[in-house]
Amino acid sequence: MDGTRTSLDIEEYSDTEVQKNQVLTLEEWQDKWVNGNIAFHQEQRHQLLKKHLDTFLKGESGLRVFFPLCGKAVEMKWFADQGHSVVGVEISELGIREFFTEQNLSYSEEPITEIPGTKVFKSSSGNFSLYCCSIFDLPRTNIGKFDMIWDRGAFVAINPGDRKCYADIMLSLLGKKFQYLLCVLSYDPTKHPGPPFYVPHAEIERLFGKICNIHCLEKADAFEE
Numbered sequence: 001m002d003g004t005r006t007s008l009d010i011e012e013y014s015d016t017e018v019q020k021n022q023v024l025t026l027e028e029w030q031d032k033w034v035n036g037n038i039a040f041h042q043e044q045r046h047q048l049l050k051k052h053l054d055t056f057l058k059g060e061s062g063l064r065v066f067f068p069l070c071g072k073a074v075e076m077k078w079f080a081d082q083g084h085s086v087v088g089v090e091i092s093e094l095g096i097r098e099f100f101t102e103q104n105l106s107y108s109e110e111p112i113t114e115i116p117g118t119k120v121f122k123s124s125s126g127n128f129s130l131y132c133c134s135i136f137d138l139p140r141t142n143i144g145k146f147d148m149i150w151d152r153g154a155f156v157a158i159n160p161g162d163r164k165c166y167a168d169i170m171l172s173l174l175g176k177k178f179q180y181l182l183c184v185l186s187y188d189p190t191k192h193p194g195p196p197f198y199v200p201h202a203e204i205e206r207l208f209g210k211i212c213n214i215h216c217l218e219k220a221d222a223f224e225e
Contacts, residue, residue, distance in 0.1 A: 065087070
């Protein structure tokens with residue numbers, strides 16, 4: 001399958017090394033949730049997802065959809081309402097609980113036996129399973145393969161030094177006929193330390209492979225989100 005880049009005819013930048021040593025710890029991400037510093041969260045379904053979704057879904061239902069670094073993304077509820085099952089991973093327990101509360105969904109929680117000290121939150125309806133753990137611990141679980149990944153705000157939030165490991169995990173989760181919707185951001189990385197981080201298209205191809213069915217949905221201004 002050929003990779004597809006849904007571009008907004010925006011500029012790419014050559015100075016990609018300036019952010020390479022930037023690191024945000026899991027504790028710092030959790031603090032963002034505790035302090036309400038979650039400008040990355042969107043109250044409405046993402047505009048580029050709305051624009052291109054019919055092309056990707058092709059009228060299919062009953063798909064397994066994965067949300068890396070899911071937070072309380074409203075798109076999770078939308079996918080479930082369309083008849084799909086949703087699995088997410090998020091380091092912040094607060095973010096997961098807020099999702100179920102704000103969407104008025106009843107849920108249960110149980111330990112993830114493969115990862116001591118972590119939990120999975122499951123909706124009573126059975127179509128949501130949100131894992132509260134580091135995404136880099138996820139391979140220790142048996143969550144199966146997915147038909148679609150909606151990656152908005154995850155790949156661009158991962159520390160630059162961890163991208164290879166992240167990409168390998170994502171590729172390991174993909175089923176035979178899959179759609180990977182990746183939303184990246186274009187801006188001058190010398191003017192903002194990130195996250196969100198700037199990732200050039202060449203690096204996406206290097207990490208995921210040129211023949212991988214990755215659809216890059218790009219937004220020109222990282223700070224309008």
